[in-house]
Amino acid sequence: MTTGASLEELYREVILDHFRDPRNKGTLPNPTGTFSGSNPVCGDEVTIDLVVEEGRIVDVAFRGEGCSISQASSSMLAERVVGMPADDSRKLAAAVRTMLQTGDEPVDDVGDLDALRGVAKFPVRVKCALLSWNVLEQGLNELAPAS
Amino acid sequence: MSTPTIRGQAINAAAVRRDFPVLSQTVNGRPLVYLDNAATSQTPRQVIDALVRYYETDNANVHRGIHALSMRASDQYERSRARLALFIGERKAEHVVFTRNATEAINLVAHAWGDRHVGAGDEILLTEMEHHSNIVPWQLLAQRKGARLVYAHIGSDGQLDLDEMRELIGPRTKLVAITHASNVLGTINPVAEIAGMARRVGAPVLLDAAQSAPHLAVDIEALGCDFLALSAHKMLGPTGVGALWAREERLAEMDPFLGGGGMIDRVDEQMSTWAPVPDRYEAGTPSIADAIAFEPAIEYLEQLGMDNVRQHEIELNALAIDRLHSMPGVTIHGPQSPEARAGVVSFALAGVHPHDIATILDTEGVAVRAGHHCAQLVMRRLGVPATTRASFYVYNTAHEIEALVEGLGKVRRVFG
Numbered sequence: 001m002t003t004g005a006s007l008e009e010l011y012r013e014v015i016l017d018h019f020r021d022p023r024n025k026g027t028l029p030n031p032t033g034t035f036s037g038s039n040p041v042c043g044d045e046v047t048i049d050l051v052v053e054e055g056r057i058v059d060v061a062f063r064g065e066g067c068s069i070s071q072a073s074s075s076m077l078a079e080r081v082v083g084m085p086a087d088d089s090r091k092l093a094a095a096v097r098t099m100l101q102t103g104d105e106p107v108d109d110v111g112d113l114d115a116l117r118g119v120a121k122f123p124v125r126v127k128c129a130l131l132s133w134n135v136l137e138q139g140l141n142e143l144a145p146a147s
Numbered sequence: 148m149s150t151p152t153i154r155g156q157a158i159n160a161a162a163v164r165r166d167f168p169v170l171s172q173t174v175n176g177r178p179l180v181y182l183d184n185a186a187t188s189q190t191p192r193q194v195i196d197a198l199v200r201y202y203e204t205d206n207a208n209v210h211r212g213i214h215a216l217s218m219r220a221s222d223q224y225e226r227s228r229a230r231l232a233l234f235i236g237e238r239k240a241e242h243v244v245f246t247r248n249a250t251e252a253i254n255l256v257a258h259a260w261g262d263r264h265v266g267a268g269d270e271i272l273l274t275e276m277e278h279h280s281n282i283v284p285w286q287l288l289a290q291r292k293g294a295r296l297v298y299a300h301i302g303s304d305g306q307l308d309l310d311e312m313r314e315l316i317g318p319r320t321k322l323v324a325i326t327h328a329s330n331v332l333g334t335i336n337p338v339a340e341i342a343g344m345a346r347r348v349g350a351p352v353l354l355d356a357a358q359s360a361p362h363l364a365v366d367i368e369a370l371g372c373d374f375l376a377l378s379a380h381k382m383l384g385p386t387g388v389g390a391l392w393a394r395e396e397r398l399a400e401m402d403p404f405l406g407g408g409g410m411i412d413r414v415d416e417q418m419s420t421w422a423p424v425p426d427r428y429e430a431g432t433p434s435i436a437d438a439i440a441f442e443p444a445i446e447y448l449e450q451l452g453m454d455n456v457r458q459h460e461i462e463l464n465a466l467a468i469d470r471l472h473s474m475p476g477v478t479i480h481g482p483q484s485p486e487a488r489a490g491v492v493s494f495a496l497a498g499v500h501p502h503d504i505a506t507i508l509d510t511e512g513v514a515v516r517a518g519h520h521c522a523q524l525v526m527r528r529l530g531v532p533a534t535t536r537a538s539f540y541v542y543n544t545a546h547e548i549e550a551l552v553e554g555l556g557k558v559r560r561v562f563g
Contacts, residue, residue, distance in 0.1 A: 006510075007506075007507060007510050007561060010506065011503075011561050016561075016562070041518065042502055042517075042518050042533065043518065043519055043526070043532040043533045044502075044532075045532070065532050066500060066502075066532070067500035067501075067502035067503050068499075068500060068503050068562070069502075069503075122506060124506075125502070125506060128502065
């Protein structure tokens with residue numbers, strides 16, 4: 001049920017902007033690793049190319065198809081984690097996950113990603129927003145395991 | 148140009164709605180507009196009352212007890228079977244087996260008939276239009292036996308090509324398993340013609356009637372099929388019960404499926420003998436209440452008249468297709484003629500993913516389905532990851548089609 005939740009909370013301007021004009025969309029020429037995930041029930045698909053050097057994310061590109069939430073979330077992720085130490089981006093992913101699941105204001109500053117908080121009020125859409133973060137975590141676990 | 152409305156002479160949907168308690172609610176502050184009938188239909192008061200009456204007065208196991216309640220339960224259970232048999236044109240009730248749903252009915256055939264008759268190198272002919280429930284059981288059978296699945300394609304008009312079908316049905320074809328009506332495109336397939344082709348090579352035809360039995364008159368003799376699967380919950384009945392109908396000569400060449408109580412004649416240490424049909428295929432305690440409450444659902448449809456049900460849905464199709472075509476950026480998948488489809492309209496709205504459409508429509512109280520509809524081969528043929536699907540039934544009104552169109556206007560404004 002989405003009673004009480006307004007569409008404006010879901011489709012925040014930041015989200016629609018990333019959906020219409022995705023950042024870092026495409027492929028990288030020499031990724032350290034390429035990781036994919038999908039939500040089989042709805043068909044959302046995301047693939048992320050990562051370049052990780054010395055425990056730091058040097059470059060990110062994503063591609064995929066799916067709803068505005070899954071694509072905007074991927075775009076926001078890609079824009080945000082470039083240049084970030086792997087451990088920090090892991091923390092960020094955890095904070096985003098908690099925010100999406102609880103709807104609470106994140107303890108850590110997540111910046112623009114706060115726009116995704118309204119998704120929590122639409123429980124069936126949470127997995128759309130989480131998809132790219134799951135893929136990122138899976139990639140980092142392989143390329144830069146937590147020490 | 149005048150906007151067509153529906154004549155509403157086939158079915159008085161406003162009156163029908165009063166029998167469906169669930170429809171009188173609001174969702175997100177708006178009157179519920181339920182357009183997800185291809186997934187499951189709503190239940191009239193008559194069916195709900197039958198469920199309650201069974202548990203309040205007649206609850207007992209069937210075919211077991213020599214006591215009043217068991218006899219009452221058994222009588223009603225068998226009466227429901229007989230009514231369902233007649234509903235599809237079969238006089239012999241014992242040719243109808245109650246299952247959990249159409250999926251289980253198809254799996255039953257894949258095991259009980261398929262394991263005995265399909266071998267290495269044999270072919271099972273399917274269509275790209277099938278629901279996963281009419282694909283995966285055959286994949287599992289083909290893997291067990293080394294058989295091969297062959298698919299008839301969907302043309303750009305959303306229809307099967309009978310010439311291709313004629314070429315695909317050959318001496319290796321051991322079974323033809325097709326849907327009567329597509330759950331995505333709505334396409335109603337020419338079953339009688341296809342069954343005629345299959346008959347010439349001696350291949351039986353399994354008909355997935357999950358999307359047709361609720362919406363149009365189904366007659367097994369006219370269709371010429373050998374097996375027919377359906378689900379009660381898509382035809383005003385409760386969840387948890389479906390049925391398999393099989394032709395007498397096919398039943399005679401089938402092995403048991405699930406073993407257990409109720410399906411045996413005599414049990415010895417190493418061997419058993421089997422009860423006659425239909426009991427042979429109803430091992431264990433069935434979903435008694437649901438099977439019994441299926442009868443008033445069938446009765447409800449009979450009283451409306453299946454030809455009227457069909458006419459009502461054609462009118463809703465025509466209105467929906469016309470109104471959707473008037474919106475910029477809308478593509479309607481499948482046959483464009485309202486008569487060529489069951490009450491199903493899948494569409495795309497340029498630049499907006501079906502899940503976003505469904506979420507926004509939900510905030511307007513409009514329930515549609517967005518996704519692959521358990522028909523990924525259809526999605527691949529259409530070249531889309533998902534579609535938005537509105538599907539209609541006896542209680543839907545012209546006003547509700549307008550609510551859908553208004554909701555899509557809101558989608559356009561959000562994604563403008």
